[in-house]
Amino acid sequence: xxxxxxxxxxxxxxxxxxxxxxxxxxxxxxxxxxxxxxxxxxxxxxxxxxxxxxxxxxxxxxxxxxxxxxxxxxxxxxxxxxxxxxxxxxxxxxxxxxxxxxxxxxxxxxxxxxxxxxxxxxxxxxxxxxxxxxxxxxxxxxxxxxxxxxxxxxxxxxxxxxxxxxxxxxxxxxxxxxxxxxxxxxxxxxxxxxxxxxxxxxxxxxxxxxxxxxxxxxxxxxxxxxxxxxxxxxxxxxxxxxxxxxxxxxxxxxxxxxxxxxxx
Numbered sequence: 001x002x003x004x005x006x007x008x009x010x011x012x013x014x015x016x017x018x019x020x021x022x023x024x025x026x027x028x029x030x031x032x033x034x035x036x037x038x039x040x041x042x043x044x045x046x047x048x049x050x051x052x053x054x055x056x057x058x059x060x061x062x063x064x065x066x067x068x069x070x071x072x073x074x075x076x077x078x079x080x081x082x083x084x085x086x087x088x089x090x091x092x093x094x095x096x097x098x099x100x101x102x103x104x105x106x107x108x109x110x111x112x113x114x115x116x117x118x119x120x121x122x123x124x125x126x127x128x129x130x131x132x133x134x135x136x137x138x139x140x141x142x143x144x145x146x147x148x149x150x151x152x153x154x155x156x157x158x159x160x161x162x163x164x165x166x167x168x169x170x171x172x173x174x175x176x177x178x179x180x181x182x183x184x185x186x187x188x189x190x191x192x193x194x195x196x197x198x199x200x201x202x203x204x205x206x207x208x209x210x211x212x213x214x215x216x217x218x219x220x221x222x223x224x225x226x227x228x229x230x231x232x233x234x235x236x237x238x239x240x241x242x243x244x245x246x247x248x249x250x251x252x253x254x255x256x257x258x259x260x261x262x263x264x
Contacts, residue, residue, distance in 0.1 A: 003129035006060060006106065007114045011127045013056050014102045014118035017049050021087060021102070022120050028094060043094065046070050049086035053104070057082050064106070069212045081107045083238075085212035089188035098122075103190035105215025112238065115216030117194045126194040128223035134197050143226040143247035144199035149254055152202035152246070153181045155192040162208035162241075165262060169207065172261040189243075193217025196245050197224035203246035203254045207231070207262070211238050218243070227251035231258045 024045045050070045057064070065077030068084045082104060087093060089100030098121050106114040113130040126141070128134035134141050146152045154176045159166055176183055184201065186192055189209060195201040197220045215238055218228045228245045230237045233255050237243040242262070246254045 003106075003114050004132055007116065007127050007129040007132070009060050010057070010104050010106075010114070010116045011118070011125050013053070013060070014104060014116050015123075015125060017052055017086070018102055018118050018120040018123075020052065021045055021049055021093075021100075025093060025096070028096065043087070043090060045093070046087045046090060049102070050084065053084055053086050053102070054082075057084070057104070061106070067107075067211060069210065079108065083107055083112075083211050083215035085190065085210075088190040088213060089186075092187045097187070099186055099188050099191045101188050101190045101194075103212060103216040105212075105219065107215065107238075112215050112219045115219040117190045117216050117220060119188075119191050119194065124194075126197060126217075126220050128197075128220040130219070130223070132223065134220045134224035136194075136198055141198040141224050143197060143221070143224050144202045145249065146202040146247060147249045149176070149180055149203070149250055149257065151181065152250055152254070153184065153200075154254075155184045155186065155195065155201040155204040157187070157189050157192065157206035157209075158185055159208055165207055168262045172205065172258060175257065175261065189213040190217045193221050193245055196226055196247070197221045199247075203244070203250060205231075205242075205244045205254075205258055207242040209241055209243055214238060214243050218245070221245045227255075229255055231255070231262045233259065 064080035066074035085103040088103045093100045102118040104116045116127040118125045192204045230240045
């Protein structure tokens with residue numbers, strides 16, 4: 001498995017699909033928008049982007065299955081699977097806000113081994129492969145050096161459809177509001193993770209996540225020197241619906257706080 005070659009091919013693919021999405025953003029008010037639920041939308045652009053991505057990814061690695069946000073007709077395979085979100089940040093996209101991104105992860109068995117996050121409007125392509133480091137537009141990146149949560153700029157995503165743990169979330173939100181440098185919310189978990197990887201953010205947490213939200217970003221953080229876990233400190237973050245990420249200095253403290261807020 002030539003992970004470096006595959007990752008760079010996928011990075012180039014993300015740029016090509018990103019150009020299509022950016023062009024379509026100028027005509028978003030003429031596009032059909034479907035409501036999948038309260039605060040949960042899908043556009044023609046999501047669906048068309050996914051079709052284009054899947055067709056090209058199957059050429060890059062024909063033996064891999066597909067796990068995708070908009071596609072229910074794809075087959076999951078035993079060894080390799082692409083986990084893709086063709087447009088992470090659809091609500092931003094609909095409203096002409098930023099950021100929105102493309103997220104493409106490659107899973108071998110149950111382990112993410114490659115990831116690409118392309119932030120479309122800034123033309124920033126973050127990517128990583130197992131034991132290969134993490135990169136932004138070809139330049140190696142690393143997580144920040146903030147030593148403690150009190151020194152951290154913390155990113156989060158607001159609950160939008162799953163409110164089952166809203167009280168726990170608000171407890172954590174208030175804690176970090178009072179005990180960190182500040183909180184930020186972009187509206188794209190993939191970009192949040194990429195920003196942790198390159199040191200713009202020091203930590204990130206969210207619950208109610210799907211695999212395609214976090215698969216690519218998680219390995220980019222890890223290869224940049226960060227730590228990714230669920231709120232209990234275990235590694236069930238791709239399919240477990242909750243994720244905490246931080247630089248290697250403060251991650252343990254950050255996860256302990258989240259465990260206290262969400263699991264007590």
